[in-house]
Amino acid sequence: TVAAGYIPAKSEYAAKLAFCFGVLKAEKDPQAAWPQLEKHFERYNWIHAYPNLAADMFALWYGGGDFTETMALLAKAGYDVDCNGGLVGNVLGVIRPVPQDWAGPIGDLLETYIKGKERLSIKALAEKTARLARK
Known part of the structure; x- marks a missing residue:
């Protein structure tokens, strides 16, 4: 609410x-x-x-x-x-x-169609997002 x-x-x-x-x-x-x-x-x-x-x-x-x-x-x-x-x-x-x-079953892998970022660690992406949010 x-x-x-x-x-x-x-x-x-x-x-x-x-x-x-x-x-x-x-x-x-x-x-x-x-x-x-x-x-x-x-x-x-x-x-x-x-x-x-x-x-x-x-x-x-x-x-x-x-x-x-x-x-x-x-x-x-x-x-x-x-x-x-x-x-x-x-x-x-x-x-x-x-x-x-x-x-x-998903593990720590995010697959994308973004050139140069086709395979990303979900944990690393979450940590980067949190770090950027704190700035």
């Missing part, structure tokens, strides 16, 4: 965010909440920001900080799952380390 404070209060995005929070706070059961969110955003394309906002919030809310459960809820929601998985996985990874059964 802290991040929500950075959204302009009178924006359309803030209204969609408030709708999602309203549903999530009102429903204890994810199976009751998701159909409401899905119905509200059905007019938007699957890659539009609003239904994906709903999917991200839904998974984070009902996943309770459990990485596997959160990712499962996100996958079941559908929409732009690769982008949503990246965003939600990053949020959870900041809170606590990604479980070894998820991180282990």
Whole structure:
């Protein structure tokens, strides 16, 4: 909810965010909440920001900080799952380390299409990012 404070209060995005929070706070059961969110955003394309906002919030809310459960809820929601998985996985990874059964198969390797940086150490990249953020 802290991040929500950075959204302009009178924006359309803030209204969609408030709708999602309203549903999530009102429903204890994810199976009751998701159909409401899905119905509200059905007019938007699957890659539009609003239904994906709903999917991200839904998974984070009902996943309770459990990485596997959160990712499962996100996958079941559908929409732009690769982008949503990246965003939600990053949020959870900041809170606590990604479980070894998820991180282990990837190891410490990031492969890119950036010339001269095709293979990077994830640990070294994270350390460099943190170092630059402190400057």
